[in-house]
Amino acid sequence: MIIHRGSRRMFLTGAGTTLAMPFLSSLLPREANAQAAPAPATRYVQVLDNIGAVRASSMPPMNMSPTQSIGSFAASRPLQDYISANGSISTIYGSWWNSVAPKINLVTNYHAYTATRDVHNISHATCACGHMGPDNSLSDVEQVTFPYSIDWVIEQAFQAADPRAVSAVRMNFSPHFKYGSGNSFGFGGQPVVLPALQNFAQLSSKLVTTTGPMQNAAALQRRDFFNALMDDYRKVSMHPRLSSADKQRFSTYVDSINGIAMRAANAAGPTQCNVAATQDDANLRVENDNALELIANALACGVTRVASYVILAGSDTSQDLEAFHPLHHNDRPSTDALITWRSQRVATFVQALDTFKDETGQSLLDDTVFYWGHEFANCQDGHYDPYLGQNLGAGAHDSTGYTCILGGKASGRMQTGLHVDAGHAPIGRILITAMKAAGLTTGQIEQGGVVGFGEYTTKPPDIVGAFGSAVCDRFLDDAAKRQALPIVVGA
Amino acid sequence: MRRLSKPELIGTWRQLFGASVVGSATFDLLQNENPKDPGLQFDPGAIDFDALFTTVSALADATLADPAARTLALGNCDGTTSASCLSGLTDTFAPRAFGRPLTDDERTLYQTYAMQAGLKLAMVRVAMAPAAALQLELDGTVQDNRVRLTAYEVARRLALQLTQAGPDDTLLAAAAGGSLGTLEQVRAQGRRLLATDGARARVTSLLTTWLGLDQVSDPHPTVAKGLSLDGTGFGEEARQELLRFATYVTVDQHAPFEGLFTDKTAFPTSARLAAIFGVPQGAQPAQLSDVRGGVLMRPATALSTSAHSNAILRGVEIRTRVLCDSLPPPPVDAVAARMTALGMLSPLTMSTREIDTVTTSPDFCMGCHHRINPLGYPLEQLGPMGELRTEETVWDDTGAVVATHPLDLHVDDVALIPTLVQSADGPQDLMQLLAGERKVKQCFAKHLVMDTRLRPSSATDACTINEATAQLEAGAPALDALLLAVASEDIFWRAAP
Numbered sequence: 010m011i012i013h014r015g016s017r018r019m020f021l022t023g024a025g026t027t028l029a030m031p032f033l034s035s036l037l038p039r040e041a042n043a044q045a046a047p048a049p050a051t052r053y054v055q056v057l058d059n060i061g062a063v064r065a066s067s068m069p070p071m072n073m074s075p076t077q078s079i080g081s082f083a084a085s086r087p088l089q090d091y092i093s094a095n096g097s098i099s100t101i102y103g104s105w106w107n108s109v110a111p112k113i114n115l116v117t118n119y120h121a122y123t124a125t126r127d128v129h130n131i132s133h134a135t136c137a138c139g140h141m142g143p144d145n146s147l148s149d150v151e152q153v154t155f156p157y158s159i160d161w162v163i164e165q166a167f168q169a170a171d172p173r174a175v176s177a178v179r180m181n182f183s184p185h186f187k188y189g190s191g192n193s194f195g196f197g198g199q200p201v202v203l204p205a206l207q208n209f210a211q212l213s214s215k216l217v218t219t220t221g222p223m224q225n226a227a228a229l230q231r232r233d234f235f236n237a238l239m240d241d242y243r244k245v246s247m248h249p250r251l252s253s254a255d256k257q258r259f260s261t262y263v264d265s266i267n268g269i270a271m272r273a274a275n276a277a278g279p280t281q282c283n284v285a286a287t288q289d290d291a292n293l294r295v296e297n298d299n300a301l302e303l304i305a306n307a308l309a310c311g312v313t314r315v316a317s318y319v320i321l322a323g324s325d326t327s328q329d330l331e332a333f334h335p336l337h338h339n340d341r342p343s344t345d346a347l348i349t350w351r352s353q354r355v356a357t358f359v360q361a362l363d364t365f366k367d368e369t370g371q372s373l374l375d376d377t378v379f380y381w382g383h384e385f386a387n388c389q390d391g392h393y394d395p396y397l398g399q400n401l402g403a404g405a406h407d408s409t410g411y412t413c414i415l416g417g418k419a420s421g422r423m424q425t426g427l428h429v430d431a432g433h434a435p436i437g438r439i440l441i442t443a444m445k446a447a448g449l450t451t452g453q454i455e456q457g458g459v460v461g462f463g464e465y466t467t468k469p470p471d472i473v474g475a476f477g478s479a480v481c482d483r484f485l486d487d488a489a490k491r492q493a494l495p496i497v498v499g500a
Numbered sequence: 501m502r503r504l505s506k507p508e509l510i511g512t513w514r515q516l517f518g519a520s521v522v523g524s525a526t527f528d529l530l531q532n533e534n535p536k537d538p539g540l541q542f543d544p545g546a547i548d549f550d551a552l553f554t555t556v557s558a559l560a561d562a563t564l565a566d567p568a569a570r571t572l573a574l575g576n577c578d579g580t581t582s583a584s585c586l587s588g589l590t591d592t593f594a595p596r597a598f599g600r601p602l603t604d605d606e607r608t609l610y611q612t613y614a615m616q617a618g619l620k621l622a623m624v625r626v627a628m629a630p631a632a633a634l635q636l637e638l639d640g641t642v643q644d645n646r647v648r649l650t651a652y653e654v655a656r657r658l659a660l661q662l663t664q665a666g667p668d669d670t671l672l673a674a675a676a677g678g679s680l681g682t683l684e685q686v687r688a689q690g691r692r693l694l695a696t697d698g699a700r701a702r703v704t705s706l707l708t709t710w711l712g713l714d715q716v717s718d719p720h721p722t723v724a725k726g727l728s729l730d731g732t733g734f735g736e737e738a739r740q741e742l743l744r745f746a747t748y749v750t751v752d753q754h755a756p757f758e759g760l761f762t763d764k765t766a767f768p769t770s771a772r773l774a775a776i777f778g779v780p781q782g783a784q785p786a787q788l789s790d791v792r793g794g795v796l797m798r799p800a801t802a803l804s805t806s807a808h809s810n811a812i813l814r815g816v817e818i819r820t821r822v823l824c825d826s827l828p829p830p831p832v833d834a835v836a837a838r839m840t841a842l843g844m845l846s847p848l849t850m851s852t853r854e855i856d857t858v859t860t861s862p863d864f865c866m867g868c869h870h871r872i873n874p875l876g877y878p879l880e881q882l883g884p885m886g887e888l889r890t891e892e893t894v895w896d897d898t899g900a901v902v903a904t905h906p907l908d909l910h911v912d913d914v915a916l917i918p919t920l921v922q923s924a925d926g927p928q929d930l931m932q933l934l935a936g937e938r939k940v941k942q943c944f945a946k947h948l949v950m951d952t953r954l955r956p957s958s959a960t961d962a963c964t965i966n967e968a969t970a971q972l973e974a975g976a977p978a979l980d981a982l983l984l985a986v987a988s989e990d991i992f993w994r995a996a997p
Contacts, residue, residue, distance in 0.1 A: 235553075237617075238549070251501070255501045265549055269549055269553075
């Protein structure tokens with residue numbers, strides 16, 4: 010297929026004007042900037058790295074580690090400190106995140122507390138959980154570790170709270186990931202059937218036939234009123250008895266009213282979701298950008314409120330997973346380059362979320378929870394890890410020392426703009442943080458009678474070896490398992 | 501064509517939504533016209549549609565929520581888009597807003613819109629329509645390069661200028677019945693309107709712009725202490741007292757114009773006003789038995805924000821507002837040079853008049869001050885809070901008397917007009933001179949024109965101003981001059997585009 014760049018841009022500047030224009034804060038309704046109390050987050054979106062690995066030692070610079078204690082074990086530092094000192098939140102992520110840094114968190118230093126240290130499966134489970142539901146047919150190991158995907162859990166809660174979105178709440182979307190149906194790197198070889206839109210054609214079709222169900226009714230009413238009023242003034246402006254000076258005045262009136270109508274239209278959100286973009290198998294950069302842009306539009310248009318996307322490609326021309334796999338064992342520079350390439354894609358997507366407006370006229374990112382997770386943590390050659398305070402072995406696919414971006418203002422539920430050192434927390438705490446930021450209660454989060462989320466059966470040997478067992482024990486009673494990172498307001 | 505002023509909008513909304521709804525509403529979003537400069541600061545084209553929408557929406561909400569207000573606005577309407585509500589919208593509400601019946605197209609337009617968007621938004625659309633928010637006057641007939649207005653346009657113009665609101669039902673009926681075709685018919689309606697509360701609002705507006713009374717500051721704390729009074733809020737209290745006095749003389753008493761300068765009625769509604777006037781406190785008007793009387797000899801106009809009376813400022817106000825003379829601003833260098841040359845003149849040893857006289861004595865000062873100081877010195881009989889005094893008192897910060905000075909109230913020439921030398925021996929003399937001076941009446945007539953037409957006066961207004969001046973000279977009440985300024989032959993015409 011051929012990507013039509015012009016068409017894609019036309020979508021952004023044409024039918025999607027209200028989504029894509031660089032909105033000025035002065036144009037936003039006053040109430041959108043001054044929420045009195047957090048409102049439920051309306052959207053959750055996750056991007057997951059397949060064969061992604063981020064070495065803890067590579068981000069952020071250790072000479073600027075967080076110093077401000079938050080909660081009992083975590084610490085934080087403004088991301089702006091890193092940007093000011095180094096030009097980016099981390100070298101490997103690049104400077105594409107700078108503009109949205111106030112609305113994201115960089116979370117580091119958390120680990121998988123699972124019984125099976127089979128790093129492949131554990132890592133897959135933590136990363137690719139968005140592709141699993143309660144009835145998934147994945148391997149036993151993964152089901153034990155995280156038998157419920159958090160996007161599925163969030164979907165259930167959202168649907169219960171807002172039946173309006175039932176028909177279009179979920180979208181697992183990746184142009185190439187076949188969910189085990191013929192893909193050499195699928196999960197257990199079994200196709201996973203999800204009630205979701207899984208490819209360009211489905212999503213494009215959905216967008217084309219969607220007419221903004223998430224629009225702000227009050228803003229729409231305001232827009233329509235001023236359009237009607239504009240007709241009244243325009244009609245008089247053509248009266249032959251008007252002097253030229255009065256005609257000029259009427260011209261000003263019409264412009265003024267039109268401006269109000271347009272601002273109201275912007276605040277109302279898109280009136281039609283029309284997508285002209287197509288895939289471009291020959292250019293993976295364009296293809297992934299288009300896919301993520303479609304998701305952003307789908308979230309803005311109300312086609313979905315929960316979205317999950319897997320990044321497979323690692324460069325403009327390569328998405329050969331079998332070729333990527335050895336990189337984690339043997340080629341750290343190439344692994345870093347792969348993450349950096351993906352970082353640009355994801356950061357561009359988050360910038361789009363920040364630019365687009367939701368149904369209340371505020372930035373889409375302001376009422377969204379966004380999670381970008383990697384499949385692996387530390388990997389490959391042995392090296393000294395200052396986070397862990399010890400020399401690590403040469404194991405690839407390490408499940409110790411994870412890093413993620415967890416952002417979005419979550420309707421005021423999440424503090425952002427921080428590098429958060431999770432203090433050796435289990436990965437379940439990070440996922441609980443995302444879910445609580447999305448507005449879920451502990452009752453909605455916990456599944457199948459399991460306290461917390463996921464598995465807490467084994468303390469990571471590396472952590473115990475470096476810091477002692479007590480560092481892990483503090484996370485393992487029931488109350489601790491249910492806690493979020495102390496960046497969720499009121500959690 | 502011009503937009504309606506803020507007072508005119510509020511007056512019109514009072515007719516549309518009812519006094520109760522409008523009385524409970526706030527209009528802070530709407531920009532105030534500058535009452536200190538009638539006509540000059542009024543931009544006839546500027547409309548803040550956002551503010552209008554918010555304000556009128558709130559009024560419509562309140563009206564629909566209140567059965568009595570709803571009935572007043574829409575007749576027998578249950579607040580829905582029932583047939584009776586739609587009829588109320590287009591046959592009662594909108595005609596009041598537009599000052600005329602709707603055309604068939606307009607009736608269809610607004611009823612259809614009400615069905616689509618709801619009754620409230622339809623009310624808001626009507627109230628914000630060009631025919632409601634503007635004085636359009638597009639329906640007349642061209643005669644000799646002028647446009648003869650329709651009866652409805654004449655009615656709206658008359659009502660806006662006399663009552664700061666649209667035509668009432670009686671006036672609309674007169675327009676419909678062909679009873680506004682002659683000047684006499686128009687003046688008869690005007691006289692009727694001047695007996696309504698709307699005229700009281702107009703006179704208040706006129707007095708506010710004429711005397712620059714949009715705001716009166718509180719007195720200097722030292723003065724308040726010296727007089728053993730609480731100065732907080734006194735400025736506004738004094739302002740209200742003056743406006744009440746002026747309305748009383750003009751509307752209630754229908755007194756001749758001179759009364760505005762000499763009438764001795766006061767409204768000592770608070771203990772401190774009573775103390776300043778030297779009469780018992782009470783809700784009813786009291787008669788002053790001293791030299792004070794009229795608009796220029798009461799707390800609001802005499803009040804000074806410094807620790808002493810300000811004869812120069814009083815003179816400037818009379819010269820510019822009452823005589824309509826223009827004064828150039830004092831040259832900054834000259835003032836600075838005088839301050840340096842004189843050093844600090846002490847009120848402990850010199851009276852206000854002595855200090856002002858010395859300070860403004862050079863020829864380059866007297867070019868203007870010979871027309872200013874003589875108007876302020878006779879008023880030195882009033883202290884800095886408008887209190888009557890027999891000597892000038894100087895207080896320290898604690899309110900203790902530290903010096904007194906005898907008053908010198910005589911001036912050899914008040915210089916009202918260049919060709920006439922007139923002396924005055926105190927404030928009463930000055931007020932008599934002002935009340936009898938044609939120039940003062942001409943200035944008042946000019947203010948009448950500017951305030952009612954919301955624009956600076958021009959050569960085309962000369963006839964109206966001269967007629968009104970002559971009427972005031974003949975001893976007519978100010979209200980009659982107001983009627984004449986509005987209901988002149990001009991009211992039937994506008995310039996052709």
